[in-house]
Amino acid sequence: MSLAIRSAREIVGELTDRRLSAETLLRMTLDRIAEVNPSVNAIVGMADEGDLLAEARACDQSALRGPLHGLPIAVKDLVNVKGLKSTRGSPIFADFVPETDDLIAARLRAAGAILIGKTNTPEFGLGSHTFNPVYGATRNPYDPSRTCGGSSGGAAVALATGMLALADGSDMMGSLRNPAAWGNVYGFRPSWGRVPSEPVGDTFLHQLSTLGPMARSPDDLALLLDVISGPDPRQPHARDAEKVGAVMAGDLTGKRIGWLGDWGGAYPMEAGLLDQCVHAVDVLADLGCILEEVEPPFPAEALWESWTTLRSWSVAASLDPLAAHKDSLKDTAIWEMERGQSFSALDVHAASVIRSEWFTCAARLFDRYDALVLPATQVWPFDVALDYPTTISGHALDTYHRWMEVVIPVSLIGLPCLAAPAGFSQTGLPAGIQIFGPRGSDADLLGLGAAYHEATRWPQLRPAFPQQEAVT
Template sequence: MPPLCELGLVDLAAAIAAREVSCVEVAHAHLEHADAVNPAVNALIARRDPDDVLDEAGERDAELGRGGRRGVLHGVPQAVKDVTEAAGQPFTAGSPIFAERVGVTDAPHVARMRAAGALFVGRTNTPELGFGSQTFNPVWGTTRNPYDLSRAVGGSSGGAAAGLATRMLPAADGSDTMGSLRNPAAWANVYGLRPSRGRLPGSPGFVAQLNEPGPMARTVLDLAALLGVMTAGGPVGPLDRADPLDLTDLHPAEPEGLRVGWLGDLGGRLATEPGLLDLARAPVDVLARLGAVVEDVVPAFDLDRLWDAFLVWRWWNSVEMAPLVEDPALREQLKPELVWEIEHGLGLTAREVARAAIVRAEWYAAVVALFDRFDVLLAPATQVHPFAADVPWPAEIAGRPMDTYHRWMETVMPWSMAGVPVLGMPAGFTPGGLPVGVQLIGPPGGDRRVLEVGLTHEAATDWSARRPPLLM
């Protein structure tokens, strides 16, 4: 295990800036470590020629020698999630239809990472076209959980999560439609932030779709450092937030009197694997011991209506992929879950979409009202522990059948629909050594609040420092 790979983003960036280590040394250490570890987990895909990476690292060193430093990512190895476009990089999205596609331009947050000096070493694996919370696809195969190689690591940012946990990356970008930054963070013992709606430029246009780009890291401060890069430059699209995000002088929140709402299984609504809720409640108990005021809460809202609106929103978002099912040759290359999403989207009526928009607005108002009572909310990030890597998705939980391929992740859905900031963070481990994670939920625009409460919890635990058996 190269010592340089143990460093997170903040410490690695500081060492490079101080010329304590060269960018070439950093690149060489991470490339060599990936050679040793990646074959077991399959987190990094489409890896670049190491000579090209080392040449670029040398150019970064030359810039430093001339007194130039692009930003916090100067010379820091990064790998962009494979559903996100980056100029000159493979852009397969895990689909055989796009197996030969190469990015033409940078997505906004990728452009910002590049401008800050990122050294791209490859891509991170994702489910086919990003659909599903299990990272496998017919182009690159399955990404495995570093804490148990027989199990899944979640998704769709599963490659990023596994790359972080194995120390192949010091921080990583991801994205989240339903729970793609939170589920893999939970199962890999890392952090993932779904920012406030529009905090990062994501889907263009005038419709608030569900997908949000966001950072992942092994510590809250590392995550905040990458978030600072990804948000630099202000709004791009018409629905992007214009209020600046102040990430200076981040410090742990004062826990005394902090009002915390524990959502649990939403009053028995959610099927959960036996024992999971007790483990996921650990951060609540940590904050309570530090002085927080904790109360169990179930939102006063018809969550069946919300689930139905969520399905409509996903289906509506899938309509842009209609050509993939209308061409029989392309259709047969898609996994059935994707065909199901697109076909339902094509069958939507304008009235159904309008009704879903009304429900989403009503839910947003209900969530805003919750934050009159609470400073933050806590909820499980998953409803099951990591399952076998060859299982596409769990058909049932504790004897309760799942009626869709993503119902088993319903715990993350409400907060995606609300567009509020959610920090996926480590909560401990099962007796068998599998990571457990929670969602720390803040009010609209409260990205800084969840980071500071996350720092409070992180300082009181040592979960984030625990390494997977693969590295030991």
């Protein structure tokens, strides 16, 4: 079976049993990158090949270090990795090589992974379209003239094309859900706090963004989620949760699923996208779920007001150390910074009150439903040369990110969410759905996703170009 569609858990199993050597796997990975990456530009900032091969040989000669022993992984270029150029997609950091690993990179190393390079991201991760002035744009492997989404775009494309078996992502405003949808792969935004962020600066106030796994199946998501999860004593809100372990398709009979659609028309959708997502939701009904359409449970504009205030406040705080380099920042970063700086403390408080009200409302919904479903995007993958959409089906958009408004009900209150493939348009463009539940329901969502995956297997049925030789 092609490495491009094989399970990461299977590959790790062969590495663990020594049926597959880390050196052989690394050479195949490097060959695959050389074959595919020039067309899509997903993996950047590669480590020295000789150093990587030496590390792989050392893995083959050593005792097992952890559950990812010998598995090549490229880390999102918002994460500092010791010895690798870590640019955040910005010319300010174009030559920056960290001397230490960020927490997630350290956890990957401790699990035995070989960190081979970085996956491309938008500048500072802003905007769901992966392009930056350091490495350029990452292209959609199903149509290279179109975007792959973002900000975890490089990660999604590396998975879709078989350059990686697992990838890390991060998600504030759909940053792993959007590229998972447009890459025909899976992404998982965990319950906020399950995967701790880097313990620097403020660790109390900002609760919008989280790290999470990406893969070609829910079971592979669980494999990586268990590696990167767990509390850190330096993080006050880090959640202690049981390991998920392997997830398998179970009986979904009687599971209550609420379909939110386009939130009563509040979220404009490009033609055909909503219908494609309905087909995906119908799979859950075929598996025995009780499916109900849900009326908008909360005013969409109130969610947007809360979200844009808290997001700009958070982004402004993170970019504040770069104020002296303001002329080097992209327009959207400057917009977020100036907007966030304009808010009073009571403005932020008012936004958080709305957030609190939505959390209470959602809790009541989960008394009735085991999970809720929304589309993962509001548009199909757009022209790679376009910075961002300004209209959707005739609806004018007032910000650079309004076209991803559909993700904020999840992000605003830190809910766990599975981004799952939803099939393809008549022209071959991928779509996706968001399946989300109450905080702490991570394992349940992955189990539901495993059943959905067995019924659909979109990443395996429609792998991205080009195919490759099987692992032997």
